[in-house]
Amino acid sequence: MTAPIVVSGLMKDFGSTRALDHLDLTVSAGEVHGFLGPNGAGKTTTIRVLLGLLRRDAGDVWLLGGDPWRDAATLHRRLAYVPGEVNLWPNLTGGEVIDLLGTLRGGLDRVRRAELLQRFALDPTKRCRAYSKGNRQKVALVAAFASDVELYLLDEPTSGLDPLMETVFQDVVRERRESGRTVLLSSHILSEVEALCDRVTIVRAGRTAESGTLHQLRHLTRTCVVVETSRSVAELAGLPGVHDLSPDGPRTRFSVDQDELNHVLERLVALDVRSLASSPPTLEELFLRHYGDEIASGRTDTELAGVR
Amino acid sequence: MNAFAGTGRMIRLALRRDRFTAPVWVLALAGFLAATTALWAEELSTVADLIQEMRVTAASPGIRMLGLASGASVGAYTMVRDFLLVAVLAALMSTFAVVRHTRQGEETGRAELIGAAVVGRHAPLAAALIVTVAMNVVLAAVMGLAMVAAGQPAAGSFTAGAAVAAVGLAFAGVAAVTSQLTSSTRGASGMAAGVLGLAFLTSGIGNMAGHPDPSGLWVQSAWPAWLSPIGWGQQMRPFGGDNWWPLALAVGLFAVCAVAAAVLVGRRDFGHGMLPQRTGHAQAGRALRSTLGLAFRLQRGALLGWAVGLFGFGLVMGGLVGQVRDSTGTSRDWYTRMGGSDAILDAYRASIMQMAGMAAAIYAVQVLLRLRSEEADGPLEPVLATATSRFRWVAGHAVITVLGATAMVLLFTLGTALAAGRVLGDPAGQLRMLLAASIVQLPAVLVIGAIVIAAVGLVPRYAGAVSWAVLMAAILVGPLFGDTLNLPQWVQDLSPFTHVPKVPAVPLTAAPVLALLAVVAALALTGLVSLRHRDLALPA
Numbered sequence: 001m002t003a004p005i006v007v008s009g010l011m012k013d014f015g016s017t018r019a020l021d022h023l024d025l026t027v028s029a030g031e032v033h034g035f036l037g038p039n040g041a042g043k044t045t046t047i048r049v050l051l052g053l054l055r056r057d058a059g060d061v062w063l064l065g066g067d068p069w070r071d072a073a074t075l076h077r078r079l080a081y082v083p084g085e086v087n088l089w090p091n092l093t094g095g096e097v098i099d100l101l102g103t104l105r106g107g108l109d110r111v112r113r114a115e116l117l118q119r120f121a122l123d124p125t126k127r128c129r130a131y132s133k134g135n136r137q138k139v140a141l142v143a144a145f146a147s148d149v150e151l152y153l154l155d156e157p158t159s160g161l162d163p164l165m166e167t168v169f170q171d172v173v174r175e176r177r178e179s180g181r182t183v184l185l186s187s188h189i190l191s192e193v194e195a196l197c198d199r200v201t202i203v204r205a206g207r208t209a210e211s212g213t214l215h216q217l218r219h220l221t222r223t224c225v226v227v228e229t230s231r232s233v234a235e236l237a238g239l240p241g242v243h244d245l246s247p248d249g250p251r252t253r254f255s256v257d258q259d260e261l262n263h264v265l266e267r268l269v270a271l272d273v274r275s276l277a278s279s280p281p282t283l284e285e286l287f288l289r290h291y292g293d294e295i296a297s298g299r300t301d302t303e304l305a306g307v308r
Numbered sequence: 309m310n311a312f313a314g315t316g317r318m319i320r321l322a323l324r325r326d327r328f329t330a331p332v333w334v335l336a337l338a339g340f341l342a343a344t345t346a347l348w349a350e351e352l353s354t355v356a357d358l359i360q361e362m363r364v365t366a367a368s369p370g371i372r373m374l375g376l377a378s379g380a381s382v383g384a385y386t387m388v389r390d391f392l393l394v395a396v397l398a399a400l401m402s403t404f405a406v407v408r409h410t411r412q413g414e415e416t417g418r419a420e421l422i423g424a425a426v427v428g429r430h431a432p433l434a435a436a437l438i439v440t441v442a443m444n445v446v447l448a449a450v451m452g453l454a455m456v457a458a459g460q461p462a463a464g465s466f467t468a469g470a471a472v473a474a475v476g477l478a479f480a481g482v483a484a485v486t487s488q489l490t491s492s493t494r495g496a497s498g499m500a501a502g503v504l505g506l507a508f509l510t511s512g513i514g515n516m517a518g519h520p521d522p523s524g525l526w527v528q529s530a531w532p533a534w535l536s537p538i539g540w541g542q543q544m545r546p547f548g549g550d551n552w553w554p555l556a557l558a559v560g561l562f563a564v565c566a567v568a569a570a571v572l573v574g575r576r577d578f579g580h581g582m583l584p585q586r587t588g589h590a591q592a593g594r595a596l597r598s599t600l601g602l603a604f605r606l607q608r609g610a611l612l613g614w615a616v617g618l619f620g621f622g623l624v625m626g627g628l629v630g631q632v633r634d635s636t637g638t639s640r641d642w643y644t645r646m647g648g649s650d651a652i653l654d655a656y657r658a659s660i661m662q663m664a665g666m667a668a669a670i671y672a673v674q675v676l677l678r679l680r681s682e683e684a685d686g687p688l689e690p691v692l693a694t695a696t697s698r699f700r701w702v703a704g705h706a707v708i709t710v711l712g713a714t715a716m717v718l719l720f721t722l723g724t725a726l727a728a729g730r731v732l733g734d735p736a737g738q739l740r741m742l743l744a745a746s747i748v749q750l751p752a753v754l755v756i757g758a759i760v761i762a763a764v765g766l767v768p769r770y771a772g773a774v775s776w777a778v779l780m781a782a783i784l785v786g787p788l789f790g791d792t793l794n795l796p797q798w799v800q801d802l803s804p805f806t807h808v809p810k811v812p813a814v815p816l817t818a819a820p821v822l823a824l825l826a827v828v829a830a831l832a833l834t835g836l837v838s839l840r841h842r843d844l845a846l847p848a
Contacts, residue, residue, distance in 0.1 A: 044848075051693050054843045073697040081693035085847065087686030089606065090415075090492055092588075092596075099592030100602060104694035125587040129415075129492060140690065153693075 002065055003028045004151050004182045005050065010059035012045055012206075019045045021206040022059070027184050027199075032177050034197035035186040036287065042206040043186040044084055047155050050184075051081060064151060077106045080144035084155040084186070086136040088128040094139040095124030101143040113146040119168050134160035145172055152176065152183045158192060170195055190283040202287070210286075218281050222255040225264075225278045229271040239264060251275070314427035318435030322409050326439065333401045334447050337394055337472075342454035344390055347793060349382045349459055359525065361385060364642050366520040366527050369631045371642070373512040373624070377520070377527045378548025383460045387468060387546050389792075395538050396504065398447060398476035402440050403500040406483035409436035411496045414579050423578065430570055433484060437566055440480040448473035464547035471541040474558035478537035479504065481565025488572035491581035498609065505617055511539035513624070537561065599696055599704035606682075607675045607705070611712050614671045618664065618716045622723020625660045626738075630731040632656045645791065651813065657724075657745060658813040662805060664720040665749030666783050668713040669756040669805075673775050675709050676760040680771045683764075686847045698839055702761060706832070713753045721746040745811040751824035755804035756782060758831035765835035768845045 005027035012020040020042045027033040037043050048054040050063050052072030061068055066075045088097050095117075102108030117124055120138045128136065137160045144152060152173075158166050173183055173196055187193050193200060194214065202210040202217075210217060222243065227233070228251040236252075237245050241260025246253055256264050268276070323330075352358045358380040365388045366377040375388030410433055413419035419432060448469035455465035479500060486499040514533025521528055526548065533539035540554040576582050595601045632643060633653055644655045679702060682688040691701060721742045729735025759778050763771040785795055786805035800806045804827070807820040 048844075048846070053689065053692060053846065055841075072692070073695050073700075076693060077695040079693075081690065083686075083689050083693075085686060087689070087847065089687050090494075092605065093590065095590040096588065096592040096596055100596055101690055101694055103592070103597040104599065104691065104696050106695050123587075124590040127585065127588055130585055143690070 002062070004064050005033075005184060006060070006062040007046070007050070008060045010046065010049065010061060011057045012042075012049060012054065013057055019206055020049075020059075022208075023203060023206060024208045024211070025201050026211075027182060029182055030177065030180050031198040032173060032183040032185060032196050034193035034200035035184055035203070036188065036190075036193060036200055036283075037203035038188060041203045043203060044155055045206075046203075047081075047153055047184070047186060050153065051076070078149050079151040079153060080105065080147045080149045081153045082137070082140045082144045082155060082157040084157075084159070086133075086140045088131075088136060088139065090129035091127060093125055093127050094122060094131065094135070094142075097128060097139055098124065098143040098146065102147055105147050105149070108143075108146040109148055112148075113142065116142045116145055116172070119172070120165060132160070134162065134165070137161060138165070141169065141172075145176070150181060152181060154183065155186045156188070157185070158187070158189060166192065190287060194283045200283075214283065217286055218258075222257050222285075223261055223278050223280060224253070224255050224285075225276070226251050226253050227268060227276045228252070228274045229268065230274060231271045233271060236264070236267065239267065311428040311430040312434055313431060314422075314425070315431040315434045315438070318409075318422070318427065318431050319438055322435055322439040325408075326405065326443075330405070330443050330446075333397075334443065334450050337397055337401075337447065338450045338454040341386070341390055341394060341451055341468075342458045344793075345382065345386045345455055345458035345460060348385055348389070351794060352382060352385060355380065358382065358385065362388075363524045366524055368635060368642060369516045369628050370625070372515045372518065372527055376515050376529065376533075376542040377525060378545045380525045381464075381547050383455065383464045383468070383547030386455075386460075387542075387548075391468075391471070391542060391546075392508070392538065394451075394472050395475040395541050396508065398444070398472050399479035399504050399507075399537075400501070401447075402444060402476040402480040403483040403497055403504070405440045405443060406436050406480050407487055407493055407496045407500070409439065410484070411487040411490070412493045415491070415493050420578070430573060433566075433569060433573055437480060437484060441477065441562075444473040444476040444480065447476060460547070463550050467544055467550040467552065468546035470552070470555055471544040471546050474544065474555050475537050475541045478540070478558045478561045481562035481569075484569035485565050485572070488569050488576060489582045491579065491583075491585065494609075495581075498613065502613065507536040507538045509620065509624075511536035511542060514539055515542070516624075516628075599691075599700050600707060602691075603678075603704035603708040606678055607708050607712060610671070610675050611715070614667075614712075614716055615719055618667060618720040619723040621667065622664070622720035622725075623727045624723075625663070625720075626724035626727030626729075627731065629653060629656065629728045633732075654813040655810075657742060658810040660724065661717075661721075661742065661745040661749055661811070662787055662808065664717050664746065665752055665808060666786070666788065666805060667720070668716040668749065669753045669779060669782070671716055672709050672713050672753055672757040673760055673779050675712060676705060676757055676764075677772055677775060679705055679761070679764045680768060683768065683845060684847065688844065689846050692844070699836060702764075702836060702839065706757070706761065709757055710750075710754065713757070714747075714750060717746040717749050717753075741812055744816055748809055748811050748816060748821065751821050751828065752804040752808045754828040755824055755831070758828045758835070761835035762831045762838075763835070765838035765842070768842075 003026050005025060007023060007025040010020050010023040023042060023046060025046065035043055045054065049056050049061060050068050052068040055069055064075050064078050068075060098113060120142060122135060122138045122142060128139070131139065137157060141157060158169050161169060170192065173185070176183060185193065185196060197214070199213050200211070200217065201208055226248060233252045236242050236254065241257035242264060243255045352361055362377055362380045362385060365371045365375060374392055377388055378384045413422070413432065422432065451472055452466035452469035455468055456462050482503050483496065483500040487496040490496050490499060510532045514529045514531065514536070515527060517530035517532065518527050520526065529539065529543070533543065537558055540557045543551065543554045545551045572582055596605055635643070640652060643652055643659060688701070692698065721739065725735050725739035725742055728738045732738065756779055760771065760775045763774040767774060782803040782805060783789070785799050786803035790800040790803065790806065804824055807824055809816050809820060
């Protein structure tokens, strides 16, 4: 079975702005795949190309084994989508929108619809103009998850949800994965991605910066060490793989490349360790490693890629 | 904090946002007025011509409905021909401006950002009204100058400008109130447009029920004309006495509405209207669960409003058959020229059916432009992410539009037949006589609709402007105005309405109908193909 999403070398320009620049993305069947990047990195553009709403300028895009531009309507029977900015018809109720979108997709499960409405605590009789951003997002989430499809494309689906609803969302996504569905989850909420995703792809300025399991990606990064020793730690500064050495009260803080960790620990023992704490890199640190240089040099998000 | 704090800044923001829109409105209206004035000055160069034309307009109840005669002069004739159109457009200009700067801001959430800054509760409304009043004052002055430039006396010219601005001013007030009543931009504009329709009907009925004075050049209106802001503008009698006091009625209505709107602002919650938000169905009915059902649901409001309007319009036009039948001389000539036959009643029937066709075309443009707003505002995105192709989405709206336009001409026909049947007897016979004439209007309506689809496909960002401009042009060079504007035949032939057979005055022929349908197919196909091959212009 081929992977539900295979994108390679995808290019997309809007006028003179390059939104996607040789983007690669592969999502395997049955996984929850995190799609990470700051605003303007090209996440929404990629998803819209995958949906056949935008046309690719160059590159290969395969969705559920078909061409998303040519076979859009046919392929869409097998997927459900939650847009990042949910704009609905102000005079229709949430319940009507859920049924309409479900029917247009090819049918929805009434039992699951009722169950999801309850879990997300959504009142389906209100008109869409009366919903807050979070509630509009819930309408789109219920409409998507009430359909039994192979693939869910979720574009920052929880940016308006409160923490309680975020938990409900994570439960629902896990249930879907357990029943063998595939999820592409675009997000910049790192805790959500860490909690849910099997693999992640990090995009930056329309280009894939990193892709792999969280475990693999962590190998590429540094472990943070806080240590208190009786002897001076000055000599550590010269060791290969040691970075950002700085005093932290009576302790010393530094980070160390994964490959050098063992070697550095041997040297620490010789300095008579009194206390030691080490923490694996968080996704946040991973993220900052990719975008830190832009943040440091003061470049804005829009300059990174121009278009979301 | 002062309730008006920040009004100055809000005014500057409104002016910045309207820096293109406002001048385009003002210049287009004034340019249209100057061009048509010059045209009629050339056409009606002798006093005898003027007197003859003016007697027709004063004598015919149908024309009295559309314009008020106030003496034999080029300026007064221009007012008969142009005033209603220009006044309605000025009212729409004011309505859109007020709604844009009040309700639209709340609906989109922009006003929330502003309300959190040092801006008083009444500042947005005050700024919107000040800017709109200023637009109307400038409109009055520019229109006056335009008519002077077209060679008309200054006193009448500036009265004409003020009379148009009086209508604009009154509707600035009306829109200020409707913006407080409903919680949506569409609702606020729609409600104000409904009031505008009523204003047109009451002033029209007042003038129709009036009578010409002994000179035959001046119409004394009946009392309903005084219930309408459009009537007030007409009673200012530009070029026919220059009576300024009805302007006070418009200013008074504006002031009352402005105060009422300010009181409502103080009583309602931010983002809500005065009318309560009702809850709706928890599930979609069977009828809504398809692209066709969705298109019907989205067009339903416009459909109902237009249906009532066209049925009423039909009743009014049908009720006039008695006067038309008994008309003589120049007035009779006008109908036979318009309708293309010497049988006066058939000529009249053909001419009013053409008006119904044009009204149905306006309806078609309005509802089909929903295609564009669905794309630009974003609700299209989740729809096309389902198993719905772009073609099916357009088809849903197109089918409902065709059915709606058909219903419009049929309702007009029904109204006409009922009212004419009361006068002439045999309503069923009247209906049979009109049925072919009503259906034959549809190909021309469909051409206009297909132009909207082509514009949405080819130039999505300008689809609204292109569609409305083409429609206005098609009406202006078409049979209703083209002849009186002395346009060369090839220009008149550019309008689809020119090619509609003038049934029942002349026999129905298939060739022009088939040609129009071929144009429909070509335009619609162009639109669909280009829509299929372009990126969607969705919100970021």
